[in-house]
Amino acid sequence: MAISIIRKITKWVFLSLNILCCLLFLLSCLSLYISPAEWAPVGFLALTVPYLVIILFFYIIFWLIAKPKMAIISAVVLAIGWKQVVVIAAWHPAAGFKEVKAPTSIRIVSWNVRGLYGISTNFYTQQRNRKEIADLINKSGADVVCLQEFNNIFAKEDPNYNNIGLFTKTYPYYYFSKDFKNDQGTYYSGVIIFSRYKILNEERIAYKGKNPESLIRADLLAGNDTITVFTTHLQSFAFSKEDYRNIEKIKQTDDEVLEASENIYTKMKGAFYNRADQAQTVKNTIAGSTHPSVICGDFNDVPNSYTYFHIRGERQDAFLKSSFGIGRTFNALAPTLRIDYILPDNNFEVKQFELVDEGLSDHHLLMADLSLKK
Helix, strand or coil, X not given: CHHHHHHHHHHHHHHHHHHHHHHHHHHHHHHHCCCCCCCCHHHHHHHHHHHHHHHHHHHHHHHHHHCHHHHHHHHHHHHHCHHHHHCCCEECCCCCCCCCCCCCCEEEEEEEXXXXXXCCCCHHHHHHHHHHHHHHXXXXXXXXXXXXXXXXXXXXXXXXXXXXXXXXXXXXXXEECCCEEXXXXXXXXXXXXXXXXXXXXXXXXXXXXXXXXXXXXXXXXXXXXXXEEEEEECXXXXXXXXXXXXXXXXXXXXXXXHHHHHHHHHHHHHHHHHHHHHHHHHHHHHHCCCCCEEEEEECCCCCCCHHHHHHHCCCCCHHHHCCEECCCCECCCCCCCCCEEEEECCCEEEEEEEEECCCCCCECEEEEEEEECC
16 A cells, blocks of 8 residues: 555646656746747756756666656657757767868867966966967968857057957968957957858847947858858856856755845846847848858857757757857857857858867867868
């Protein structure tokens, strides 16, 4: 009798948790259609999708062993949210990367370089870091390089501060957004496009609000073809070192987390709201491109988010097309944070893709070889 009751309770608990996970996953699927500016929870739920999918697959296996008919619940829910499932990971285990690209390919690099100085505050370490970043890019064989969180000091002739000069021998053409600047107008930071190809036209589209960041566009003459490259850095959570420490406390269920949790929640909610607005600007702008185009950059949002789906639309995701695994691009917080992207339109064929992590930034370098379809 007692064993029977325990079995019933256990079954009820497992089923209840299964249904809860199903509901949370279905709610997360709303991020395809609902902006976090309209309903903030979809922004947070998008971050949980990889974990919910793993749990639901576990339930399918569990119920197939314990009671096969019950496995239908999780299977149907995953089928409903299949668009959320397929963007979590790439499934090309045989995909490799050839350093020497095909003559007809266009190699694009996108990288959040964290100012080029890395995480060290030591001047000599910073100088070594920026030169290593430049060497890695200059030797990559890339034709177009899009960098986020790039800075340059124009007033000093000292080569220790001329970051643009590290690249111009390899990439004679560039367009710099100059989003942030100091009062003297000597220091600038933002996103930049370097190119071996001549820049025919360029444009900076500023985002609304207090954030001075922007989306930039460059029309490039690639052989006999004109292509358009966009790059941007969308609103981050702007976590401080203290916030990162507090997140670790929350993970460890530290008692002193209430105030920290509220502060982190407020920052995340604000970032979701701003990114949704920025994503709309990006979507509208790239939709007006009259040439084959690629949008790349640091979106600061996962592939299960409104930001990703809204910007991507019908575009290809170079990582999903030619890589394998989850494809983490940000080194902190969680192993599922793929927040940097290269998204070519359907005028291109993705030949190969690679993620590179040399420990020079808190983000990984993204590199893709694309070819124009004839």
